[in-house]
Amino acid sequence: xxxxCSSALLAxxxxxxxxxxxxxxxxxxxLAARQKELKLLYPRKGWVEQYPVExxxxxxxxxxxxxxxxxxxxxxxxxxxITNQRETxxxxxxETGEPVYNAIVWQDRRTADRCLEIKKSGHEPLITExxxxxxxxxxxxxxxxxxxxxxxxxxTRAENGELAFGTVDTFLLWKLxxxxxxxxxxxNASRTLLFNISTQQWDAELLRLFNIPASILPxxxxxxxxxxxxxxDQLGAAYTIGGMAGDQHAALVGQGCFEPxxxxxxxxxxxxxxxxxxxxxxxxxxxxxxxxxxxIGSDIxxxxxxxxxxxxxxxxxxxDNLGLLTDARQSEAVARSVPDSNEVYFVPAFTGLGAPYxxxxxxxxITGISRESKSAHIVRAALEAQGYQSxxxxxAMESEFDHARSSGVLRIxxxxxxxxxxxxxxADMLERTVEVPQVMESTAWGAAxxxxxxxxxxxxxxxxxxxxxxxxxxxxxxxxxxxxxLYAGWKHAxxxxxx
Ligand code: ADP
Numbered sequence: 001x002x003x004x005c006s007s008a009l010l011a012x013x014x015x016x017x018x019x020x021x022x023x024x025x026x027x028x029x030x031l032a033a034r035q036k037e038l039k040l041l042y043p044r045k046g047w048v049e050q051y052p053v054e055x056x057x058x059x060x061x062x063x064x065x066x067x068x069x070x071x072x073x074x075x076x077x078x079x080x081x082i083t084n085q086r087e088t089x090x091x092x093x094x095e096t097g098e099p100v101y102n103a104i105v106w107q108d109r110r111t112a113d114r115c116l117e118i119k120k121s122g123h124e125p126l127i128t129e130x131x132x133x134x135x136x137x138x139x140x141x142x143x144x145x146x147x148x149x150x151x152x153x154x155x156t157r158a159e160n161g162e163l164a165f166g167t168v169d170t171f172l173l174w175k176l177x178x179x180x181x182x183x184x185x186x187x188n189a190s191r192t193l194l195f196n197i198s199t200q201q202w203d204a205e206l207l208r209l210f211n212i213p214a215s216i217l218p219x220x221x222x223x224x225x226x227x228x229x230x231x232x233d234q235l236g237a238a239y240t241i242g243g244m245a246g247d248q249h250a251a252l253v254g255q256g257c258f259e260p261x262x263x264x265x266x267x268x269x270x271x272x273x274x275x276x277x278x279x280x281x282x283x284x285x286x287x288x289x290x291x292x293x294x295x296i297g298s299d300i301x302x303x304x305x306x307x308x309x310x311x312x313x314x315x316x317x318x319x320d321n322l323g324l325l326t327d328a329r330q331s332e333a334v335a336r337s338v339p340d341s342n343e344v345y346f347v348p349a350f351t352g353l354g355a356p357y358x359x360x361x362x363x364x365x366i367t368g369i370s371r372e373s374k375s376a377h378i379v380r381a382a383l384e385a386q387g388y389q390s391x392x393x394x395x396a397m398e399s400e401f402d403h404a405r406s407s408g409v410l411r412i413x414x415x416x417x418x419x420x421x422x423x424x425x426x427a428d429m430l431e432r433t434v435e436v437p438q439v440m441e442s443t444a445w446g447a448a449x450x451x452x453x454x455x456x457x458x459x460x461x462x463x464x465x466x467x468x469x470x471x472x473x474x475x476x477x478x479x480x481x482x483x484x485x486l487y488a489g490w491k492h493a494x495x496x497x498x499x
Pocket of ligand 1 (some may be wrong): 016269311
């Protein structure tokens with residue numbers, strides 16, 4: 001504990017697999033953290049749910065733990081920021097706070113047929129134009145409609161104004177303020193398929209199309225605002241909730257990507273990349289998502305978002321299914337034990353290929369295996385695949401946004417950012433500088449930073465940028481020839497897979 005840290009920020013990071021509370025100093029140093037794993041329920045094939053009560057109770061437990069630490073060490077908590085798994089949907093009773101059903105998680109596919117119907121009836125272009133998204137069960141709208149149509153009495157109660165909808169940020173805020181605030185922030189709103197990202201309002205035409213009554217929707221706020229105050233009987237004091245943003249958007253802030261063209265990518269199980277596109281937004285021709293990066297007062301920033309379905313999961317597969325590794329970290333030494341991948345390519349499309357290919361039915365492929373191939377070549381190819389997949393994605397982003405080159409930087413975090421080989425290969429393949437921050441908890445830190453802006457701990461983005469400290473920086477070292485040759489091999493492997 002640093003004795004000079006008298007003022008701190010509390011971030012609630014409610015993720016898909018765990019709920020965490022982290023106490024940060026104003027410099028981004030982690031002072032205390034508490035975390036609990038969260039249960040995922042799979043009641044039927046393709047269905048994924050969570051208990052809203054567990055989400056709430058774990059949040060309370062985690063917050064109480066770090067608050068107790070702050071009190072014991074005389075640390076003043078200046079404000080709370082919330083960040084969350086996006087799209088996951090909850091509907092509850094405004095009177096009792098009782099959820100009408102479990103939370104339907106973003107991964108849930110139960111509304112796939114409904115989405116297909118909407119696409120077939122030709123509505124997707126209009127929906128994409130308004131929301132920047134695609135018609136997919138992933139987003140909240142069809143999950144909400146499912147609850148309205150399948151749970152007894154819910155539609156009538158909703159139409160009577162008795163029920164409230166929220167993504168997890170909104171649900172937690174409601175609980176923390178004991179029903180005083182029914183509010184979401186603009187980034188979470190922009191993931192529902194009901195929010196018009198041009199007018200920055202809920203869209204009446206989309207509400208009609210998805211058959212959702214406006215009365216259940218929360219207010220939409222900037223990312224920095226007085227969202228509400230906690231109650232003394234729950235957290236021991238009235239703390240102001242001053243910041244809120246969806247996880248990937250919070251990471252964009254935490255990584256200090258405030259300039260158009262800056263990109264952050266999180267390499268965990270999968271990889272999520274967001275590029276700040278400034279005040280302008282266009283609908284992607286490569287089926288990337290257009291989303292709101294953040295809005296603070298009149299300062300709005302849009303972002304292009306792309307995901308790679310399998311990043312670290314490929315290393316888990318090598319470890320758990322092939323037994324080539326005992327630990328994910330070992331992959332680095334194994335990859336370096338050979339000078340190159342000996343023309344082995346590993347396309348880890350276990351659950352399909354994302355942008356720019358969009359082949360949900362594609363499956364993984366390893367090509368170029370010869371009599372000389374060793375397991376180390378396959379491990380190396382799995383790590384190199386991160387560079388190639390990122391190149392595909394970022395090339396697609398750049399093709400839609402011409403300032404991209406000017407930033408020339410990719411800021412990364414997540415488990416794989418701990419792998420030096422991956423970081424260097426990314427820099428080489430992307431021909432851009434790759435930076436890894438000292439504060440690796442970019443998502444939670446982003447939420448804390450938003451709260452810090454509200455409570456005056458930070459005067460503006462410059463203060464947050466100043467606090468962003470680079471831990472490791474990787475410059476491209478590969479020759480143009482080598483890069484070209486390696487990437488051409490990857491493209492050939494992709495072609496083989498697609499053929
Ligand atoms: P998530 O938040 O999605 O659970 P994390 O950011 O914790 O993911 O990262 C874990 C993933 O990263 C795992 O899939 C693991 O295989 C991979 N991983 C972690 N450390 C390394 C490493 N040093 N080298 C390669 N892969 C790693």
